[in-house]
Each structure stands twice: as structure tokens, then as C-alpha cells.
């Protein structure tokens with residue numbers, strides 16, 4: 001699953017406006033949501049028949065508890081707080097799949 005890498009690539013290819021903020025000494029790149037125009041860390045893409053039919057952010061998601069909204073919201077909150085390293089890839093993938101991560105694992 002290369003969801004976040006794909007988002008990055010698409011944003012670059014399409015020349016979407018991004019801005020960079022410095023949090024805790026790290027450069028965090030934000031993207032503008034095409035629906036609400038808030039700047040967020042990651043956008044959610046909805047596919048139908050292999051095409052992107054909608055690009056939006058976790059704040060625009062009608063279901064704030066959907067797996068995609070959960071992952072992007074957590075990414076955003078951790079990024080803003082400068083604690084992105086506390087939300088490892090394994091946990092992102094588990095959230096995306098709607099699984100619970102066992103901390104003792």
C-alpha cells in the first residue's frame with residue numbers, strides 16, 4: 001500500500017498549491033483541500049472505475065470515522081504537534097485497514 005506516496009506524486013504532477021510550515025524544526029508540507037480550502041497534511045482520494053472522482057480532506061469526509069478520514073486526521077494532528085514519529089507506518093496501515101494495533105506486538 002503506497003497511498004501516501006501516491007498522494008505526494010499526484011500533488012507534484014498536478015502542480016497543486018502547497019505550503020510548507022516549520023514545526024519542531026521540521027518542514028511539514030501542507031496541501032490545500034479543493035473542497036474546503038483548508039491546508040492539511042494529506043488528502044483523501046475517492047476512486048471509481050480506476051479514476052479519481054473526488055479529492056477531499058478528513059474534515060470534508062461525511063463519515064469522520066471512516067478509515068481514510070481517521071488516518072489523515074491522525075497524520076494531520078501528529079504533524080502539527082511535531083509527533084509524526086509516534087504514528088508509525090504499521091499503525092497507519094492498520095488504521096487504513098480498520099484494524100487495531102496491539103501495542104504489545
Ligand SMILES: [Zn+2]
Nearest residue numbers: 033036057060
Ligand atoms: Zn476539506
